Amino acid sequence: MTDQVESVKEEENKGFLRGGIFAVAEMMRGHGDTVIGKDVLDTLGGELHEACRVSSEYDVRPLRQIFSDLPFGEDAEYDNLRIIPLDIDRKECDENDAFEFEVRGDYASETFVVSCFDEHETAEQFIRDNTPD
Structure with a gap:
């Protein structure tokens, strides 16, 4: 009981x-x-x-x-998670010129911005934390 x-x-x-x-x-x-x-x-x-x-x-x-490091929800099924460097105008740029780094992923036939970070290393850690081994 x-x-x-x-x-x-x-x-x-x-x-x-x-x-x-x-x-x-x-x-x-x-x-x-x-x-x-x-x-x-x-x-x-x-x-x-x-x-x-x-x-x-x-x-x-x-x-x-609000909190960029929040883990994936229970039904998240992103493919092709990747980091996109953006300049201050939010346009794709070279990593050395980046102001921020978006994590994007594909779901079905669409691409979503999953999160955004100030540092490339933090974006990489976010992907590692949310990718099953």
């Missing part, structure tokens, strides 16, 4: 976490308000990354405007 109760509590917690991620994602998609989004995400504290892992990638992706 105790195992069953624990299992129910775990599922309820996952539902709560998914709901929090969904709510902030909807606010971001509708209003683009990163300040309030950050405040709400901060309330998840140490559970933020776990909340992302049990949520839809569709909901996690906009939250990377």
Whole structure:
């Protein structure tokens, strides 16, 4: 009986976490308000990354405007993850002239900006952390 109760509590917690991620994602998609989004995400504290892992990638992706290192959502299936150097005008450039680095990935027949980083090494680490061995 105790195992069953624990299992129910775990599922309820996952539902709560998914709901929090969904709510902030909807606010971001509708209003683009990163300040309030950050405040709400901060309330998840140490559970933020776990909340992302049990949520839809569709909901996690906009939250990377606030925290660029958030892990992939549970249904993320990107192919061809790659780093694109961008200049200050957000145009593709040589890595030595880059102002920031986008991580892009393909899903179905579309290419998505998955996240963006100030340093190439951080973008590489993000890909390593989110690519299954």
